[in-house]
């Protein structure tokens with residue numbers, strides 16, 4: 427087969443691939459990948475997600491669909507579904523519902539599983555350390571003031587008290603010594619005290 431034919435052939439296959447998952451994005455332009463070795467760089471497993479979140483289209487040219495397991499794998503023959511039950515779907519439908527992303531997401535105990543959608547710190551991975559400075563939508567796009575409901579956030583349905591205590595280090599970023607809170611500690615504990623909900627480091631005493 428002539429070189430031109432080969433190129434036409436692979437382009438055709440690529441176009442078919444692109445059509446199959448209904449996407450016309452450009453494939454592989456920015457992804458860290460060595461064409462000579464046919465591999466991603468070392469430690470890619472720890473960083474692939476960040477490239478994906480910035481521009482999902484760049485992965486599909488080689489990995490196929492990131493949402494349909496039957497069309498996943500692509501020319502790389504590595505499917506996202508090998509490791510992720512939901513492939514490249516970051517948030518399920520209905521996630522904008524506060525009962526989901528709040529109570530059953532951010533407010534849960536942080537997990538040792540690097541892909542578990544649980545705990546405020548995990549959200550910070552993509553939504554940013556101050557929740558408005560990440561590569562994903564700012565939490566303040568909806569909440570406007572904080573990465574949670576406005577004060578007093580103490581209602582019968584929406585309530586900060588349903589937040590797992592192990593999220594305290596994230597709350598401390600904005601609530602140290604009663605900052606941004608009507609309720610302030612009477613005594614401020616020595617510097618370096620581990621942030622907790624009921625030890626005067628933030629809002630409540632014992």
Ligand code: HEC
Nearest residue numbers: 453454457459464465466471474477478484485488502504
């Ligand atoms: C130019 C083609 C190409 C592009 C573009 C590409 N990949 Fe890959 N990918 C491969 C190949 C080939 C392998 C298998 C060899 C390897 O592990 O590096 C692979 C392997 C992987 C692996 C498994 C690594 C391991 O250690 O088991 C992950 C995860 C991955 N890719 C994620 C991504 C993500 C996310 C993107 C988009 C940001 C992407 N890839 C874009 C070709 C590509």
Ligand code: HEC
Nearest residue numbers: 471472475478485489492505506508509513514540541542
């Ligand atoms: C060989 C297993 C493996 C494959 C294949 C793989 N991933 Fe991952 N993925 C992981 C691991 C492990 C992490 C956690 C990395 C970390 O943060 O340390 C992860 C994290 C992620 C995250 C972040 C999830 C979160 O809540 O923090 C996304 C998004 C993601 N991967 C997308 C993809 C996509 C898209 C593909 C296919 C192109 C893919 N992954 C293929 C193992 C894999």
Ligand code: HEC
Nearest residue numbers: 479516517522527531532543544545548549551552562563
């Ligand atoms: C791996 C990256 C990543 C992580 C981790 C992450 N998000 Fe997101 N989030 C995104 C991206 C990207 C979007 C933009 C829309 C989409 O792709 O779903 C988004 C959108 C959202 C939206 C808007 C949904 C809509 O339908 O408008 C909410 C709410 C949200 N995230 C909350 C959270 C919460 C809470 C956490 C932590 C429990 C979290 N996210 C963790 C990447 C992430």
Ligand code: HEC
Nearest residue numbers: 522524528529532549553565568573574575576583584585
């Ligand atoms: C698409 C809009 C939207 C985005 C983006 C969004 N939220 Fe929400 N969230 C809401 C709404 C609406 C409520 C309920 C508001 C209320 O009662 O004041 C809510 C409620 C919450 C609650 C309280 C749940 C409860 O039951 O008490 C938490 C916690 C929360 N969001 C965290 C986050 C975090 C963290 C982010 C960013 C990672 C985020 N939200 C981004 C719309 C959004």
Ligand code: HEC
Nearest residue numbers: 556571572576577578579586593596597600606607608609
């Ligand atoms: C990025 C900064 C930020 C983080 C992180 C944060 N908050 Fe807040 N919080 C605020 C701001 C700003 C306000 C004031 C909102 C307003 O004026 O309505 C607030 C208000 C509150 C209030 C109402 C206080 C009052 O005076 O009635 C509660 C309760 C609260 N936060 C709990 C939490 C908890 C629990 C966490 C950790 C899971 C947390 N916050 C994390 C910024 C933050």
